[in-house]
Amino acid sequence: MNSYMARYHDNQIQxxxxxxxxxMLYDGAILFCRQASLAMKTGDRAVKCEKIxxxxxxVCEFSNSxxxxxxxxxxxxxxxxxxxxxxxxxxxxxEDEPEPLQLVEDMLTDLRQTWEEAAGTxxxxxxxxxETTGSTVAAVL
Numbered sequence: 001m002n003s004y005m006a007r008y009h010d011n012q013i014q015x016x017x018x019x020x021x022x023x024m025l026y027d028g029a030i031l032f033c034r035q036a037s038l039a040m041k042t043g044d045r046a047v048k049c050e051k052i053x054x055x056x057x058x059v060c061e062f063s064n065s066x067x068x069x070x071x072x073x074x075x076x077x078x079x080x081x082x083x084x085x086x087x088x089x090x091x092x093x094x095e096d097e098p099e100p101l102q103l104v105e106d107m108l109t110d111l112r113q114t115w116e117e118a119a120g121t122x123x124x125x126x127x128x129x130x131e132t133t134g135s136t137v138a139a140v141l
Contacts, residue, residue, distance in 0.1 A: 019119035026112035029058040033089075033105040037098050052093045055104070059085050081107070 016024065036051035063082040066075040085104045092100035 017119075019115070019122065023112060023116055023119065025058050025061070026108055026115065029055045030105055030108050030112065032058070033101050033108065036092070037101045037105075040092075040096060040098055040101070048096075049093060052089050052101075056086055056089050059089070059104075059108075081111075 032051045032055035036048050036055065039045075039047035039051060059082050063079055063086075066079055066082075068075045068079070071078070085107060088100035088104050091097065092104075
């Protein structure tokens with residue numbers, strides 16, 4: 001990546017909302033699954049291992065960031081789902097099988113869409129709150 005693209009990428013991350021960063025992380029994990037699958041097909045074991053490792057790191061971060069006290073059953077269910085994904089990614093790597101990669105990619109894609117919809121709802125509700133209260137403080141919340 002050239003220096004201009006690196007600066008653009010850094011700027012995107014630094015100015016993104018937490019919701020946007022979450023979506024970016026999902027995009028990254030999905031991309032890494034696709035890249036690992038392609039590397040598996042071409043026999044590039046080093047790239048396959050690297051991309052699976054990066055996808056696992058993102059999914060682990062999703063799991064580690066769950067607030068079980070606040071999230072209750074939803075957090076527990078997501079934690080179980082993330083654990084399953086990690087096991088499947090590990091299995092894909094160890095057994096050189098593409099099916100677990102595709103399964104995890106599909107699950108990540110579905111979750112990404114759900115989070116994107118939730119973030120859109122949150123943003124719209126926040127804007128309505130700002131408009132009805134005339135408050136700029138509400139825009140920060």
